[in-house]
Amino acid sequence: MLSKSAKEELKKQVYRVIGNHSAVKVCGWTKSMIRGLGGCYKLKFYGIQSHQCMQMTTSMSCANRCVFCWRGYKAPVSKEWEWEVDDPEMILEESEKAHHNLLVGFKGNKEANKAIYEKSKTVKHVALSLTGEPIIYPKINELIDLFHKKGISTFLVTNAQYPEQIRDLKPITQLYISLDAPTKELLKKIDLPLFKDYWERLNKSLECMAEKKGRTCIRLTIIKGINDNHLKEYAALLEKGDPDFIEVKAYMHIGESRERLKRENMPIHEEIVAFSKELVKELPEYDIVSEHIPSRVILLAKKKFKKQGKWHTWINFKKFHENNNLKTEDFLLPTPQTGLSGKGTKDLIRERRKEEIELQD
Ligand code: SF4
Numbered sequence: 013m014l015s016k017s018a019k020e021e022l023k024k025q026v027y028r029v030i031g032n033h034s035a036v037k038v039c040g041w042t043k044s045m046i047r048g049l050g051g052c053y054k055l056k057f058y059g060i061q062s063h064q065c066m067q068m069t070t071s072m073s074c075a076n077r078c079v080f081c082w083r084g085y086k087a088p089v090s091k092e093w094e095w096e097v098d099d100p101e102m103i104l105e106e107s108e109k110a111h112h113n114l115l116v117g118f119k120g121n122k123e124a125n126k127a128i129y130e131k132s133k134t135v136k137h138v139a140l141s142l143t144g145e146p147i148i149y150p151k152i153n154e155l156i157d158l159f160h161k162k163g164i165s166t167f168l169v170t171n172a173q174y175p176e177q178i179r180d181l182k183p184i185t186q187l188y189i190s191l192d193a194p195t196k197e198l199l200k201k202i203d204l205p206l207f208k209d210y211w212e213r214l215n216k217s218l219e220c221m222a223e224k225k226g227r228t229c230i231r232l233t234i235i236k237g238i239n240d241n242h243l244k245e246y247a248a249l250l251e252k253g254d255p256d257f258i259e260v261k262a263y264m265h266i267g268e269s270r271e272r273l274k275r276e277n278m279p280i281h282e283e284i285v286a287f288s289k290e291l292v293k294e295l296p297e298y299d300i301v302s303e304h305i306p307s308r309v310i311l312l313a314k315k316k317f318k319k320q321g322k323w324h325t326w327i328n329f330k331k332f333h334e335n336n337n338l339k340t341e342d343f344l345l346p347t348p349q350t351g352l353s354g355k356g357t358k359d360l361i362r363e364r365r366k367e368e369i370e371l372q373d
Pocket residue numbers: 039040041042052053054055060061062063065066067139
């Protein structure tokens with residue numbers, strides 16, 4: 013699947029390639045949690061324990077070349093599966109091994125919280141989203157079964173170019189669609205899709221998502237000056253997918269996306285708040301639940317998940333593992349922290365500087 017130079021590039025970026033088509037990389041939030049510096053937004057929104065999360069993909073290849081992606085253009089692209097299919101048991105075993113090996117440096121590291129590091133040795137969540145398009149791995153359902161049997165929850169992100177695979181996917185803990193643009197023209201400009209019928213595929217994928225019984229989420233990546241408009245068109249697509257949750261997230265000016273976009277294209281948190289407030293006016297079934305300022309992301313959820321004045325967006329993992337074919341409302345827990353703080357990116361930078369100064373003192 014990979015050219016020699018692409019493999020070398022991945023190694024430099026601390027990826028570990030597993031077999032023919034999978035890869036693992038430790039998420040920055042997993043490390044942050046082990047250092048006692050806090051978890052990712054999925055901890056705040058859904059209860060994912062970042063230190064027990066393994067970030068990986070089952071296919072490094074993708075059918076798009078999104079301008080905002082941190083991947084370089086050396087990364088493989090293809091429309092169909094073209095590689096030898098690896099065994100799901102091997103992928104699970106080798107991925108866990110590689111993940112733990114990448115974290116072993118925290119053993120005896122003064123920066124690490126020892127108890128949290130010890131807990132990180134047991135993976136409880138897998139985020140199938142690292143790079144490429146994980147859903148096209150032909151044995152994805154077998155692998156998902158193996159994760160669930162081990163008590164590992166599954167988040168999978170797809171770019172909505174493979175509706176049949178979405179339709180055929182077994183129940184997972186949370187299924188994501190990345191909705192990168194509100195119109196056909198903008199989707200072509202932003203995702204540079206390989207498929208000619210990319211727009212039909214996106215729409216069909218949204219219809220397939222709407223049929224799912226379990227937890228679903230649509231993520232918008234907002235690029236300032238490019239796709240931060242067309243609210244009505246976004247709303248129509250979101251209503252088609254009928255997700256339980258919507259994440260409105262700022263594009264981050266990182267990796268190779270810096271070659272294609274400018275720093276000014278990265279919205280600050282306040283701009284994401286303002287966009288979300290306008291968007292929710294077009295979506296009568298949804299409301300704003302929470303925010304995570306470091307990731308510049310806002311969570312919207314269906315109003316029906318607010319019971320007796322309290323939002324319920326966390327996952328009841330125990331119930332999910334007892335029966336993973338439940339409806340979303342059957343495995344919810346209250347969300348501990350909700351609401352908008354009124355703070356923004358600049359406040360966060362100011363607070364960080366203050367903390368750094370205090371630490372130096
Ligand atoms: S859920 Fe995503 S962001 Fe959070 S720790 Fe896992 S890979 Fe990282």
